[in-house]
Structures are given as structure tokens and as C-alpha cells.
Amino acid sequence: MATAIDVRRRAADTAPTLRRRRKPWKSWLLFLLFAGPNLALLLVFTYKPLLQSFYYSTLQWNIGSAAAMPVGLANYVDWFTDPSTPRVAGVTLVFTVATVGGGMVIGLALALLLNRKLAGRGLARTVVVAPYVLSGVAVGLLWLFVFDPNFGITSALLNAVGIASPDWYNDPGAALWMVIIVYLWKNVGYVALIYLAALQAVSRDLLDAASLDGASAARTFKDIVLPLLGPTTFFLAVTTLLSSLQSFDIIRAMTQGGPLEGTTTMMYQIYQEGFQTGRAGYSSAVATILFAVLLIVTFVQMRYIQKKVHY
Numbered sequence: 001m002a003t004a005i006d007v008r009r010r011a012a013d014t015a016p017t018l019r020r021r022r023k024p025w026k027s028w029l030l031f032l033l034f035a036g037p038n039l040a041l042l043l044v045f046t047y048k049p050l051l052q053s054f055y056y057s058t059l060q061w062n063i064g065s066a067a068a069m070p071v072g073l074a075n076y077v078d079w080f081t082d083p084s085t086p087r088v089a090g091v092t093l094v095f096t097v098a099t100v101g102g103g104m105v106i107g108l109a110l111a112l113l114l115n116r117k118l119a120g121r122g123l124a125r126t127v128v129v130a131p132y133v134l135s136g137v138a139v140g141l142l143w144l145f146v147f148d149p150n151f152g153i154t155s156a157l158l159n160a161v162g163i164a165s166p167d168w169y170n171d172p173g174a175a176l177w178m179v180i181i182v183y184l185w186k187n188v189g190y191v192a193l194i195y196l197a198a199l200q201a202v203s204r205d206l207l208d209a210a211s212l213d214g215a216s217a218a219r220t221f222k223d224i225v226l227p228l229l230g231p232t233t234f235f236l237a238v239t240t241l242l243s244s245l246q247s248f249d250i251i252r253a254m255t256q257g258g259p260l261e262g263t264t265t266m267m268y269q270i271y272q273e274g275f276q277t278g279r280a281g282y283s284s285a286v287a288t289i290l291f292a293v294l295l296i297v298t299f300v301q302m303r304y305i306q307k308k309v310h311y
Helices: 004-056 074-081 085-114 121-133 136-146 153-160 172-200 204-212 217-228 230-245 249-254 266-276 280-308
Strands: none
Touching: 004 280, 074 085, 074 280, 085 121, 085 172, 085 230, 085 266, 121 172, 136 172, 136 249, 172 230, 172 249, 204 217, 217 230, 230 280, 249 266, 266 280
16 A cells, blocks of 8 residues: 555656656747747748649639639640740740859859958948849849940940940840849849858868968869858859849849840749739749749759758
8 A cells, every 4th residue: 555655756756757748838839939920921921822823823814803714724834835935934044044153153253352351341342242232123223324325334335445335225135134234233242242251261270281281272272162162152052043033123124024025034924924914823823833943943952962062
């Protein structure tokens, strides 16, 4: 027969177990207290519209219309069979490759320059990063004057060296490169800033050891610095790729997708079909296709490239 002492001992032994069982509930409540508002905002403003877009892509529906007719995958079939689709996909590919690749190369070069001991280095860093925080619409409108074929500074500089200025406004190829140049000017400061932070984190002991071993500056950069920048390069590749594929404001301000759809990317096509022609169902289908492209590209980067850049 259990004595009072045995009962107290059993109660003392079970108390820690009960406390451990209560702790997960307290942790969950604490998590919901701090993360709950952000999760609610994500659900309302990100995931709900995403799911609605998937649904709208299966409808033949015009904005403002009270009726919508289910059409299944017809909007997707229309996009893939549209004669303008190869041109839009090609413009998107050229714009993305040029802005991501060019931004990485130019950003790294600027970071290497700004990492050196130069007079006015602080001011130079501010000047390089400043365009990134400016409004894309304001930047686009400003650069329209720079590229003006009659009064722009670009035309004046080219004419000064005997080169005819391209017709930036009416030539589809020239217009695309005009938008690419402006996008790089605005966003390259972000890449340079991230690379600069990574360069300052490189151990000075490694650089000094390479110098004592007689390695040249180029060899040190190639065999030591560049591999150590691998994780940063991977991060920038992911973020700049996603940003480039979703670029809209500069194209809208400068060319509005023209001339002759020469600057119409998939992102801008979503806007055109949804808010200019009113084809909300078709626009949602294009948005879903772009989402699938972003998802696949990001998955490939995370699955096959990430493990190759970490040490």
C-alpha cells in the first residue's frame, strides 16, 4: 500500500514531464504572437491572390464583366500558339540575361574598385548605390531626355566621335538596349553593395599568405577571392534574376512595351492583357506561366547550384 511519501515522490517525478508537455504550447503561442501578423499579411496579400490567379486563368473573363465562363486550359493554349509569343519570350530572355549577367559583372568591378583605398571613397559609394533607391518611373522619365535623338546627351556624344545615334524610340532593337542600359544603371548599385560587403569579409590573412607565396593580384583574385565570393554570387544570381523577370516600371515609363513589342516582356504583357485589353483570364494565364518559370529556375538554382558554392 502506497504511503504519503511515495505519492509525493511520484508527483515530483511527473511534474517535469507535465512542464515539458506545456512548453510546446507556450512556444507555439509565442510564435503566433510574433509571426502571426506577418503570416496573416502573407496569406491575404500573397497566397490568396496567387490561388485566385490560378483560378482566373481557367476562365474567359474580362475585367468589369459580371459573367465569367470556364474554359479550362484554353488560355494557356492560346498563349503558346499565339504568333507573338516567341517574340515576347525572346525579349524576356535577352532582357533577363543582359541585366543579370551585366549587373553581376559591372557590380563586381565596382565593388573591387570601391574596396580600394581611394580619395572620396565614401562619396563614391553613396553615388553608386543612390540610383537603386530611386523610383523606377522617375528614372525612366529622366533617361528619356538622355536618349532623345535630337537633344539628348547620348546623341551629342556619339555625333562628337562621328557615330550616328540609333533611333532609340522607333527601332525595336535599340529600344530594348536602351531599357537594359537604364535598368543596369539603376540596379547595379545593389549588386556592388552586396559584393563590397562580401569583399570586406574576406580574411586578410589569406591574401597576405598568397602575397608571400608570390601570387599575382590576378591569381589571388581567381583562386582565392572569387571562390570565397561563391555564396554571395549565388545569392545575387537568385535575387537579381527574380527582380529582372518581374521588371515593369522602367519599361512602362520609357517605351510602354514598344516599338512593335520590341520591349514587351512577359511581365509587361501581363499588364497589357489585364489592364489595357481587359482580358483578365488570359493575363492570369500568362502570370501563371511566368510563376512556373520563376519556380523552376529557383528550384534548379537551389537544388543543383547552391551546394557547389558553399565551403
